Amino acid sequence: MSSINNPYYPIRAKIEKIITETPTIKTFVVRPETPITFKTGQFVELTVPGAGEAPFTPSSSPSISETMEITIMAVGCATKRLHAMVEGDEVGVRGPYGTAYAVDELKGREVLIVGGGVGLAPLRSLLLTLFAEIEQYKKIILRYGARTPEDIVYKYHIDEWQKKEKVDYVLTVDKGNESWKGNVGLVTKLLDALRLDLKNSKAVVCGPPIMMKFTTLKLLEIGYTPADIYLSMEKNMSCGLGKCGHCRLGTYYVCEDGPVMRYDMIKDFRGVWE
Amino acid sequence: MHFVTQPDYPQLWERLSEECRLLHPVCSGDDYSMSPVDKKTDFESLIFNAYRAIEPAKMFLFPVKEVVCGEEEGEQPASKENQKKTVIIGVKACDLRSIKVLDHVFLSGVCEDPFYKAFREATVFVSSDCSGYKDVCFCTWVGLNPFPEEGFDVNISPISGGYLFETATDKGQELIGKVKKFLAEPTQAQLDQREANRKKTIEGLNKQMREQGFTPGLDHERVIRDNFDSEIWEREAERCVECGACNFTCPSCHCFFFSDDKQKVWTREKNWDSCQYKRYARVAGGGNARQMLAERLRHRYICKFNFYKDILDVYACTGCGRCVEACIGGIDIRKVANELNK
Numbered sequence: 001m002s003s004i005n006n007p008y009y010p011i012r013a014k015i016e017k018i019i020t021e022t023p024t025i026k027t028f029v030v031r032p033e034t035p036i037t038f039k040t041g042q043f044v045e046l047t048v049p050g051a052g053e054a055p056f057t058p059s060s061s062p063s064i065s066e067t068m069e070i071t072i073m074a075v076g077c078a079t080k081r082l083h084a085m086v087e088g089d090e091v092g093v094r095g096p097y098g099t100a101y102a103v104d105e106l107k108g109r110e111v112l113i114v115g116g117g118v119g120l121a122p123l124r125s126l127l128l129t130l131f132a133e134i135e136q137y138k139k140i141i142l143r144y145g146a147r148t149p150e151d152i153v154y155k156y157h158i159d160e161w162q163k164k165e166k167v168d169y170v171l172t173v174d175k176g177n178e179s180w181k182g183n184v185g186l187v188t189k190l191l192d193a194l195r196l197d198l199k200n201s202k203a204v205v206c207g208p209p210i211m212m213k214f215t216t217l218k219l220l221e222i223g224y225t226p227a228d229i230y231l232s233m234e235k236n237m238s239c240g241l242g243k244c245g246h247c248r249l250g251t252y253y254v255c256e257d258g259p260v261m262r263y264d265m266i267k268d269f270r271g272v273w274e
Numbered sequence: 275m276h277f278v279t280q281p282d283y284p285q286l287w288e289r290l291s292e293e294c295r296l297l298h299p300v301c302s303g304d305d306y307s308m309s310p311v312d313k314k315t316d317f318e319s320l321i322f323n324a325y326r327a328i329e330p331a332k333m334f335l336f337p338v339k340e341v342v343c344g345e346e347e348g349e350q351p352a353s354k355e356n357q358k359k360t361v362i363i364g365v366k367a368c369d370l371r372s373i374k375v376l377d378h379v380f381l382s383g384v385c386e387d388p389f390y391k392a393f394r395e396a397t398v399f400v401s402s403d404c405s406g407y408k409d410v411c412f413c414t415w416v417g418l419n420p421f422p423e424e425g426f427d428v429n430i431s432p433i434s435g436g437y438l439f440e441t442a443t444d445k446g447q448e449l450i451g452k453v454k455k456f457l458a459e460p461t462q463a464q465l466d467q468r469e470a471n472r473k474k475t476i477e478g479l480n481k482q483m484r485e486q487g488f489t490p491g492l493d494h495e496r497v498i499r500d501n502f503d504s505e506i507w508e509r510e511a512e513r514c515v516e517c518g519a520c521n522f523t524c525p526s527c528h529c530f531f532f533s534d535d536k537q538k539v540w541t542r543e544k545n546w547d548s549c550q551y552k553r554y555a556r557v558a559g560g561g562n563a564r565q566m567l568a569e570r571l572r573h574r575y576i577c578k579f580n581f582y583k584d585i586l587d588v589y590a591c592t593g594c595g596r597c598v599e600a601c602i603g604g605i606d607i608r609k610v611a612n613e614l615n616k
Contacts, residue, residue: 007385008342008532008542049539053532054558076558092540097384209561236557238531242383244547245529246555248577249563251584256384270502274563 007241010047010092011036016067018087021153025118026083027059027071032093035065039100040129041122041232041260045240046070047092051081055097055237057122057259061129068093071121071153097240099260101126101204101230109200110139114215116187116207120144120153122232122259123206127161134166141194142169145187145211149173149180187211188218198223206232213273216263226264233258233266276450276457277464279436284317286456290361291315293452294398297334299323299364308334308362322432323364324406326594330525331369332376334362335393336546338522342389342532343542357392361449363400363430368413368592370401370425372525375582375590379528389544398445401426403472407479410595412608415488418593420475431468438468488608492615494589498579501614502572510610511568513603518548520574520597520605526582526590529554549573575610 017029036044043057054076060069074083082091103126111130115123123142130140142161146152152171161169172183172190183190187207203224205215212231219229235247235254242256250269252258257265266272278286287296291312298320299306306323380390404411404420413420422429427446431438438460441447450457480490521527529549535541547554550570555563564570582590591607598606 005388006342007387008544010343047534047540050534050536052534073559075560079558208559234557234559234561235563236555241385241387243379243387243528244531245549246531246547248555248573248581251581271563271569274561274565 007094008239010045010053010094013068013091013093015085015087015089015091018085021071021155022151024075025071025073025151025153027069027121027153028082028091029060029067029069030091030093031067036068036093036096037065038062038068038096040103040125041101042096042098043122043237043240043255043259044068044070044093044095044097045237046072046078046082047094048078048082048085049090049092051078053092053094053238054078055240055255055259057125057232058096059121059124061125061132063129063132071118071124073118095240097237097255098258101129101260103129106130106202106204107136109137109202110141110197111137112141112194112196112201112203112219113143114187114191114203114205114207114219115142115144116211116215117146117151118153119207119211119232121206123204124154124157126204131164131167134164137166138197138200140167141196142167143187143190144169144171145174145190145207146171147174149177149182186214188214191215191218191222194222196222202228202230204230209234209273226267227262229263231261231263231266233261233272275460275465276439276441277436277460278439278456278458282456283437284320286453287311287320287363288313288315288317289453289456290449291317293359294449295358295360297360297362299327302328306364308364322402322405322430322437323366325404325408325411326366326368327364328596330372330523330594330596331362331365331399332372332525332528334360335373335397336376336380336390336528336530339543339545340389341541342544343540357396359396359398360393361398361400363402365399365401365422365426366404366594367401367418367420367422368594369525370399370422371418371588371592372590372594373399373425374588375526375586376528378586398427398449399425400428400430400446400449402430403432403468404475404479405432405471407475407482408595408599409482409486410598411479411593412483412488412595413593414476414479415483415490415492415608416494416589416591416593419472420479421472431471433464433467433471438464486608488612492611494579494591494611495583497611497615498575504614506610506613507568507572510605511566511571513605514550514567514571514601515603516548516550516552516567517602518550519600519602520607521548521550522546523596523600525592525594525596526578549577571605575607 013030013032237255247254380387578591
């Protein structure tokens with residue numbers, strides 16, 4: 001039985017390049033033996049040989065299928081092992097799985113994108129998608145918060161993105177240092193000053209659960225409706241196929257009905273943010 | 275519908291054992307255990323099981339552990355067992371209900387699970403009516419009857435002097451077609467007897483449940499949904515030792531985890547998992563959707579009585595009572611529902 005009809009079998013992929021983003025975050029450029037096409041926001045299961053599998057949303061543009069970039073923080077046993085791997089090593093990829101960012105829903109609108117920490121990774125894929133058709137959007141407002149200046153990912157994009165027409169990119173850090181001249185404070189603080197065309201705006205949020213919780217509450221306070229807020233939910237997506245049970249959220253499986261979920265779908269469930 | 279006489283019953287299975295792998299219940303104390311029967315078996319000693327076996331039927335379709343990725347690239351370890359035609363005899367209505375849940379999980383959605391599918395296609399379910407019940411049985415409390423109404427290929431109903439065989443599928447027809455010489459037309463009186471027996475079992479079970487304090491008509495869906503914040507979850511969880519026995523004995527629990535071999539690095543196993551384990555919902559960053567034991571206990575009930583009611587319109591609790599027997603802390607799903615309803 002080949003990987004084509006065995007959904008549990010990963011496609012092997014060579015690590016072509018490793019970009020060190022922060023002391024704990026690296027971006028892995030992988031080249032699967034068979035190109036994997038995905039929609040922005042969908043996730044893949046990445047096999048770290050001998051250590052197991054974990055779910056990640058690619059951070060690269062879905063227009064490229066020969067290679068895929070995945071930005072990963074070393075936190076658990078598979079990701080720590082992955083961080084010790086070198087260019088040329090082999091990993092496995094299954095997928096893509098789950099829902100994508102509703103790009104068509106964003107067209108013609110003002111898009112507010114709020115990222116926290118390594119949560120900018122899936123949003124980078126979305127941003128690259130939006131940038132490719134920038135004329136379709138009224139405005140793209142990006143607000144990003146990292147713990148410290150050191151923890152900022154995609155530093156090499158900051159200038160480029162800030163100079164882009166129709167793009168308004170502001171960063172903040174929870175805790176600055178001597179050389180940091182930018183904003184200090186939580187990313188939610190950056191949202192207060194926004195002048196938004198709420199009737200014509202949608203928000204997309206990705207970050208640690210606590211950041212998503214407070215960002216969502218802030219967005220509701222500003223006047224977004226729950227249906228205007230897209231969240232990337234993080235649960236223990238293990239099989240990716242809606243079978244193994246681990247990523248249950250209310251009546252949904254995050255691997256099937258997520259990871260991108262509109263807040264109105266889940267707002268009444270208990271324990272959404274845990 | 276066909277009639278098979280008592281003396282012909284063992285002969286019928288002996289004949290079929292020549293071509294298929296047969297699993298038939300055998301006595302194990304007061305219980306029944308599913309055992310392979312073949313030419314070494316004393317067929318005359320085969321007994322009709324009055325109630326469900328110890329083993330949930332899922333274990334024959336969804337093994338405790340199963341290699342799903344082999345070492346060589348693209349290789350699926352050829353599991354000869356799961357391709358081999360297997361007739362499972364004496365499955366009860368409770369276990370057939372669980373197969374409906376398992377079919378939904380493994381055969382629909384994003385894709386099919388090819389391993390489950392191979393087992394499923396090779397399996398013929400020869401179910402049977404319950405002619406008795408255990409003290410932990412409560413199928414009528416969760417919307418079932420103690421006799422199969424769907425999901426079987428052939429169903430057996432015991433009546434005086436023999437058995438009625440009802441076929442429901444082509445698979446069942448094909449199986450029974452091999453033993454035509456043992457089949458006779460049933461009389462109306464025999465058909466009536468089947469109905470009378472069924473009624474008697476329902477009445478007996480309901481009487482037992484009433485005596486145990488489990489009154490018919492409890493709306494489990496509402497009771498579980500409305501009591502999310504009940505302190506009963508905490509109280510019950512005090513006796514839970516997180517062994518996972520409730521999940522593993524449950525015919526419809528189907529959660530699994532992968533374990534990848536540390537040495538043979540592309541080898542992957544699919545293993546039964548338990549939602550009562552702390553690591554079940556934990557993510558690498560440390561987050562856990564159900565950190566507390568009481569939350570995990572409650573989750574199991576929500577899964578059974580709300581989640582599957584919502585998505586499949588059935589309870590994923592079949593009333594088999596295996597979890598009641600298995601729990602060393604004495605947590606009784608029936609009593610929990612009753613308590614929550616107070």
